[in-house]
Structures are given as structure tokens and as C-alpha cells.
Amino acid sequence: MQVLATAAAGMFAAADRLSASAQRTAAWGLEEGQAESKVDLAQEAAEQISAKTEVKADAAVIKTADDMMGALLDLKV
Secondary structure, X not given: OHHXXXXXXXXXXXXXXXXXXXXXXXXXXXXXXXXXXXXXXXXXXHHHHHHHHHHXXXXXXXXXXXHHHHHHHHHHO
């Protein structure tokens, strides 16, 4: 089903965003004076919350698709 592939791709994209944000947050303040050290922690927190919400939404899509497929199979039996 295409919906499952789309939801899974969304979950992987959100996981990548979360990982990148976590790495930027972990590197915050390690090397003074470099441009990379100018991390906006509020923006990173919002990015992490957004990625977490996206994963939850994609999981809900997958669960709903699974429930619908189960209902269709029950009708056939």
C-alpha cells in the first residue's frame, strides 16, 4: 500500500531531522568562536518537538491503514 510507504518515509525523514537537531544541540558551546557554535537552542527544541509530533502522526496513519485493512479482510471472511 502506498500510504504505508509514504508514512514510513515520513517517519525516516523525521528521525533524520531529530538526529541532526540532537547533534547540533550536543555540539552547542563545544568550540567557541566558530559559526557552528551559534546554535539557537529554542529553535532546536522546537525542531525536536516538531519531529516527534511528525513521527506520532505517521504512526497514527500506519495504525489507521492497518485497522482499515483488517476491517476489509474481516468483510471478506
